[in-house]
Amino acid sequence: MKNIIKLTDLHKIYEGGTHALKGVNLEVKEGEFLILLGLSGSGKSTLLRCMNRLIEPTSGEIEIDEENVITAKGKRLRKIRRHIGMIFQQFNLLKNLSALTNVLSGKLGYVSLWHSVTFSMHKNDVAIAMSNLQRVGLEQFAKNKARNLSGGQQQRVAIARALMQNPRVIFADEPVASLDPATADSVMRYLGELNKNDNITILCSLHFLSLARKYGTRVVALKDGNIVFDGTPKEIDEQKFKDIYGEDAEEVEIR
Amino acid sequence: MKKKNRTLEFIQAIATDLLFWIYIFGCLYYLMHKWTGFTAKLTFIGIAALLATIIFQLIRGSIGVKLFLSSGKPKRSVLKSLWGYLILLSLVVTFVVGLNIVEVDFYKFFTKFQNAGGIASGIFDPSVTGYSLSAESINELEKDDLPPDVINTLKGIQNRKYSTRKVFLNDLQKRLGESTLQEYKSTILKSAEKNTKLLNIALSALAETIFLALLATVFAIPFAFVLSFFAARNLMPRTWLGNIVYLVIRTIATIFRSIEAIVWAIIFSVWVGIGPFAGMLALMVHSVAALTKLYSEQIENIDTGPVEAIKATGASTLQTWIYAVIPQIVSPFLAFTIYRWDINVRMATIVGFVGGGGIGLLLLQQQQLLRWHNVGLLIWLIAFVVWVMDMVSARVREKLIGI
């Protein structure tokens, strides 16, 4: 299968001088469910945000779906972004707006400025948004304000929003870190389903190895801005785990 | 390194003491001059201060020594706490000078209360309806060539209030007699009525005030709204252009805000003439500056998560502002805008005093005509409106943003 993402010698040095990515090389094949592991501060968020230029990388090459992300500007960058869905730990919904409006906002990369200024979406888009809400099992909550939904429901709205983009790739930055174990598993199940049925490539940072084993097809571990492990979930034994998380770490199970 | 510090400490200590003594001797000189007419050259103060500084440095009991010198503190306890007494001295001197500058006069305060009797009786007995003859209207009648005995009779009921026209005429009839009253009835009533139309005039002036405050707020909103986005640190890019735009807007807003609305009213009443339009412009300029600050602070407080999320979908900057910023700020913006209107109604009264129209202008006129009962009515009306606005705006704020 062909590569959908190719990172070459990617560096990120923050203004304060923190060297968060120290030359990351990574190739991701279409259809992979790639789990990013690593301690807090190891650079997972920085890596994911560099790939759609929410953060400006300092140097290196990024190619996504045969587009050069580094040189893209303005409209072209937005076109690249609209095929990349993004899921966040804090859901990042507009809490005052309805679930449906939140889902519709995933279409912004496609609609004209005029339509977004007047909040007048195409009927067709509303129907698509409803069907996406249905996919995550929330069609009856379409009119509810996001703030009135539970954490798991909010994250599912965020998944529906990403679906609205017709994404080729989804970046999920610790999508289940603020959820209880049962809800976390259900959210991961929706991501897994998108990966299998829609052939959406998924890069997802996680802290739980059990979830990584259950859903991941490949695991990449970061430590201090370097890739220290790249393999299948099965290959992570106790020693590898300690390499990634430090000598004192104990594996915490979550089922 | 050590040595340098020591020198610096010494200079700081001397400078502090010198300033302290110049201030003390300056104050003392002011008081002596005021009380005894004593005059001296200003260099005299300088020399005295210098001497005091040297003396207190030598005995090591000065404020400068206490604040800045890390070694060489006095051993004796009297000198150790001397700096405290010096500060006490400066406080006492400052207070006494303050009393003199502000011309505080307790004697006047307690003995001249009857001077305020007019306004006090006006407040407790505001003219709402009814008939009365003010000194002013009796003067007018005198000019209209009413006979002196009639004028004298009228002076006997000056400022007396009658609840209705009938009661008023009945009393006049008793005092003047049927035939005299008939002769001058229309003239007297004309003067008297002038004075009783006040409630109508007051209400329309009040409406003027409320509406000018409202318009000032409404006109200020679009300007403040647009400016606030450029005055929000988190939205402006950290390029040199972004920084300059941010700084310029913030600085101008701060300057305009620190110029009181009353000053703007003076400027605009010269510019466009005395009246509600000048008042509106004054309040508007002040409101734009104030709202820009409040709005942009709200924008700076928004949750940046949704902004990031919307940006990541491929939305343009403007779309991101519309979908991720505006939904987060509408309620606080509304709350602050209503709060601003509330403030503007209050300020509109003051602004009226200097030519801004509305009830403030009317109040000023009535006060200058010494019509205390009318002044009383106006004060009650203003108090009532301010109270209502305050309550409404507090309610709305509570509903919208829970403050």
Ligand SMILES: Nc1ncnc2c1ncn2[C@@H]1O[C@H](COP(=O)(O)OP(=O)(O)O)[C@@H](O)[C@H]1O
């Ligand atoms: N905006 C920022 N400015 C400066 N340093 C940052 C910023 N964001 C993250 N960092 C630093 O970069 C490193 C990597 O952080 P991050 O990518 O958030 O790691 P992770 O997501 O794996 O916890 C950390 O040392 C963090 O302190």
Ligand SMILES: [Mg+2]
């Ligand atoms: Mg992170």
